Amino acid sequence: MKQRPRIRTGLVLAAALLAAAVGGADARSKVRVVASITDLKALTEVIGGDLVDVDALARGTxxxxxxxIRPxxxxKLRHADLVVRNGLGLxxxxxxxxxxxxxxQIMPGAPGYVDASRGIDVIPTSGPIDRSRGDVHPEGDPHYTLDPANARVITANVVEGLKRxxxxxxxxxxxxxxxxxxxxDAAVTRWQKTLEPFRGAKVITYHETFNYFLRRFGLVLGGAVEDRPGIPPSPGHLSALIRTIREAQIRVIxxxxxxxxxxxxxxxxxxxVRALTLPSSVGGAKGVDTYLDLFEHNVGALAAALGGRRG
Amino acid sequence: MRRWIVLSLLFGSVASPASAQEAESLRRELGELRRQLDTMKDTYQKAIDTLTERLKRIESAPQPATAAPTLAAPTPPLALQAPQAPAQTPSTPLDLARPRQPFSLYERRGPGSLLFDIGIVSDLVANLTQDNVDKADAGTFFGRENRAFPREVEINLYGRIDPYAQGTVRFEFAEEFEDGARATEAHLAEAYFSLLSLPYGFKLSLGQQPVRFGLLSHLHREALPQTDTPNVLLRFLGEEQLRETGGELSWVPPLPFYLEALAGVFTGDNETAFGRGSLKAPLVNGRLRTFFELGDLGAIQLGVSRATGETAARLRQTLAGYDVKYKLTPEAWRHPLLTLGSEGLWSRRRVEELEDVDGDGEVEGFRHTRDRFGWYAYGEVQPWKRWAGGVRYDSTQLLELPGREWAIQPYVTFMLSDFLRFRLGYKHTERDRREPFTANDATARTVDELFFQATFFLGAHAPHPF
Known part of the structure; x- marks a missing residue:
């Protein structure tokens, strides 16, 4: 007999939670989107405007x-109508x-699932794919959002998902x-003009994050501070990199x-050389709040550094 | 000289018809090649037309964009041709109860790829301790004192089974000590599947699986924050922890904060805590877990668990527990700077002892309830990506016998990469009684142990949860 109030309380609680589960779905007016990275969040916000409410899982920094893996x-995903993922292993x-x-609703293959990498001209991973070369990406370089031209494909995928x-x-x-x-398009023309004088210039990156950016603007990767992707640099690697920078007259990291x-x-x-901390995602630096901001910031900072005096 | 000129003229008059013949032959050959070229051009043009037609069909199909982009290109029409899904209407319970739309299989897989992941984990442990501890088999690694041994070598297979479910199978190889003998045993550690597309946000896992009770008991041993299992988990749940066969239903209600509720029904094979091993008197498990972000840097997870079942003697055993975990991760750091965790377990166990209850000289079965408690807490700092260090404190009663023990364990971890890790630890244990730790004419009330652990991962390795 003593068990009854406890059981009743439990049933009432369960009923309330179930009502919240069923009723909550109908109370929404905006499409709730969760993007895995902030670049995809920014692009979805541009397309969705006030019709969508977008959140990101990774922070820009x-x-x-x-x-x-945080609960x-x-x-965030529990409440989402649509998930937009970067894909390619990132x-x-x-x-x-x-x-x-x-x-x-948002599991792979369900209507609310978008892989933004579909249709991207992926920079392939060269050479053998094993972990002796670090944490390489078997599916190719996943940092494709750093080529603004790829926004055309990304947004097509996002629009497709939103329409579903x-x-x-x-x-x-x-x-x-x-x-x-x-x-x-107008902005990219402007950015290309800004970096045109430095076409063919070599730069160093920390992780090989900026390959798409470099390809778009005609810059060349002269080396990476990371020994191999995901592996902290050894002293030997850093010494060799310093020699490379001196010999090739590289100006910027x-x-x-x-x-x-x-x-x-x-x-x-x-x-x-000059070390620039450049955001690799929207939100990665102060004032970089939109996808266009990301390139305005990086192109401007890079042009200033490449145009300045060495050292 | 004149003779040579005459000879040359003679030779020239003879050679000229031959050259004319050769030229004619070459003209014929050229004509033939031209005809072949025209034929090839026709063939290629037909092939190009066919491919163009196919491309048009593919592009007009209801798929996302597939063409490589160029900025100068006009907006691909694909986005405009997206299939029109039915208008969004409020979900009714009936709608939600209907079977889900089939999902496509894992779409990123390319030709020649397996449709599931394979990962291997090798966890090697070495420990050094006093001779009396070794002789009494009373160290942390029971029966394997002063040895280096493969504590756990796992072969993990996991992936999507079909559009509705994902599956996990795990084989385990380990050196075990049983009945006074050591042997490397192989056994099926896990084999279960989870239905991911149930309505109302439910998830059902069926099969042999880790029972989610508390913070650490369901983790694989290589994923533990220290080399060994905390004492209270070892004493209350045994070395194998709770790996049971049955089903677990979990639910995350759509609340403004995270709350996971789960309930499970299992056979109850765990010999340390339960052992009845029958679905007629199953092990029933329940857990509530919540999580809060504390500002931009901190996060805390809180949980309570309860499990009840029967022992081999068909007597009730109930376990209840709390757990808490906190992490502080500075902005832009790739790892937490500070991790704090604690867990406590209560045990309420019905036992039957033989006793002369009424003093008549006859020993009778006497049933009573035995309450026990144990807990641990640890803190870890990781100032650099590769290095972490921490300390754990344990305090626990023994599950069946009288007595308690406490221990303290500082440790340091070095991670050469995400796939290779070394750990060195020292553990000091004090026990308040000799009897439970006496065997082979030796006893071990005070135990000092040095642990070394090397762990590597081959192939796929899923990230560990918070």
Whole structure:
């Protein structure tokens, strides 16, 4: 007999939670989108405008390879109508988050799942793929959002997904995308003009994050501070890199916000190059709040550094 | 000289018809090649037309964009041709109860790839301790004192089974000590599948699986924050922890904060805590877990668990526990600077002892309830990506026998990469009684142990949860 109040309380609690589960779905007016990285969040926001509510799992200052499996991220996915992933192995952790999110709507293959990498001209991983070469990506370089030209394919994929979950707004999504691409085209022409004088110049990066950016603007990767992807640099590697920089008269190191500053500063000091901390994602630096901001910032900073005096 | 000129003229008059013949032959050959070229051009043009037609069909199909982009290109029409899904309507319970749309299989896989992941983990442990501890088999690694041994070599196979479920199979090889003998045993550690597309946000896992009770008991041993299993988990749940066959239903309600509720029904094979091993008196497990971000840097996870079942003697055993874990990760760091964790377990166990209850000289079965408690707490700092160090404190009663023990363990971890890790630890244990730790004419109330652990990962390795 003593058990009854406890059972009743439990049933009431369960009923309330179930009501919240069923009723909560209908109370939403905006499409809730979760993007794995901030670049995809920014692009989805441009297309969706006030019709969408977008959140990102990785922070802009964070290395998107190293996102921790946190329940708070599962909660974001639990509430989502659409998930937009980077793919190509960058956000491999998303699979585990999806499995813990308890949201069938956004599982791979479901209407609310978008892999933004579909259709991207991927820079392939050269040479043998094994871990003696570090944490290489078997599916190719996943940092494709750093080529602004890829925004055309990414946004096409995002629009496709948005239309699946909110077809009533299809025309608005198309219009916003067209407007954005027009602005982007003009901006890219301007950025290419800014960096045109430095076409063929070699730069150093920390992780090999900026390959798409370099390809787009005609710059050349002269080496990376990381020994191999994901492997902290050894003293021998840093010495060799310093020699390379001196011999090739390289002017700039492009370091991501999550780069090991001690290694970057050491190379910069001993080789006389300028070390730039450049955001590799939207939100990676103060004032870099949109996808266009990301390139305005990086192109401007890089042009100033390449145009300045060495050392 | 004149003779040579005459000879040359004669030779020239003879050679000229031959050259004319050769030229004619070459003209014929050229004509033939031209005809062949025209034929090839026709063939190639037809092939190009066919491919163009196929490309048009593919592009007009309801798929996302596939063409490589150029900025100068006009907006691909694909986005405009996206299939029109049915209008979004409010979900009714009936809608949600219907079977889900089939999902496509794992789409990133290319030709020649396996449709599931394979990962191997090798966890090697060495320990050094006093001779009396070795003789009494009373160290942390029971029966394997002063040895280096493969504690756990796992072969993990996991991936999507079909559009609705994912599966995990894990084989384990380990050196074990049983009945006074050591042997490397191989056994099936896990084989279960999870249904991911149930309505209302439910998930169902069926098969042989780790029972999610508390913070660490369901983790693989290589994923533990220290070399050994905390004492309270070892004493209450045994070395194998809770690996049971049955089903677990979990649910994450759509609340503004994270809350996971789960309930499981299992056979109850664990010999240390339960052992009845029958679905007629199953092990029933329940757990609530919540999680909060504390500002931009900190995060905390809180959980409570309860498990109840029957022992081999068909008597009730109930376990309850709390767990808490906190992490502080500075902005843009790739690893936490500070991790704190703690877990406590209560045990309420019905036992039957033989006793002369009424003093008549006859020993009778006497049933009573035995309450036990144990806990641990640890803190770890990781100032650099490769180096971490911490300390764990344990305090626990023994599950069946009287007595308690406490221990302290400082340790340091070096991670050469994400796939190779070394750990060195020292553990000092004090016990308040000799009896439970006496064997082979030796006893071990005070134990000092040095641990060395080397762990490597081959192939796929899923990231560890918070």
């Amino acid at each position: 964070q290395n998107a390879h190293d996102v921790e 708070s991220l599962m909660l 956000d491999f952790w998303l699979d585990q988050l999806l499995a813990g999110a308890h949201n069938a 979950v909110a077809p009533q707004h299809a025309a608005a999504f198309d219009q916003r995308r067209a407007d954005f691409l027009a602005r982007l 492009m370091a991501e916000p999550f780069a090991d500053r001690r290694a970057v500063d050491l190379v910069a000091r001993d080789s006389g």
